Amino acid sequence: MSETIPLQRKPPDPNTLRGLVFAATGYDVRRCGRCSYCVKHARPDEEDLSLEMLLQLVLQNDDEVLTSKTLWSDGVLTRVRNMCISTMDMPAIMQALRDEARKRGLVPAQTTG
Numbered sequence: 001m002s003e004t005i006p007l008q009r010k011p012p013d014p015n016t017l018r019g020l021v022f023a024a025t026g027y028d029v030r031r032c033g034r035c036s037y038c039v040k041h042a043r044p045d046e047e048d049l050s051l052e053m054l055l056q057l058v059l060q061n062d063d064e065v066l067t068s069k070t071l072w073s074d075g076v077l078t079r080v081r082n083m084c085i086s087t088m089d090m091p092a093i094m095q096a097l098r099d100e101a102r103k104r105g106l107v108p109a110q111t112t113g
């Protein structure tokens with residue numbers, strides 16, 4: 001009789017944006033299925049990136065995400081609480097990214113967050 005061998009997923013590299021989000025929140029941003037639900041509900045006055053694009057930049061380890069208007073918008077932070085179809089906790093992910101931006105000294109000047 002053969003045994004079932006459990007799949008072992010390697011956690012993402014903690015030195016990447018994806019890895020630090022995973023370490024801080026337990027969410028792997030690869031769960032984003034790019035369904036565009038959050039894009040359809042975007043508010044251009046508060047966002048320069050959709051949440052979908054924000055997560056894609058995290059996957060690409062692009063630190064442009066850390067200074068984006070979307071990341072630092074308190075309106076977005078409040079509004080996206082139950083936004084993600086993949087049930088990721090977007091406010092927790094945004095807070096982890098804000099923490100990393102603060103560590104790197106990348107908080108936009110007009111931001112108090």
Ligand code: SF4
Binds near residue numbers: 037039087
């Ligand atoms: S709703 Fe969630 S899964 Fe869908 S595109 Fe936006 S972040 Fe990705």
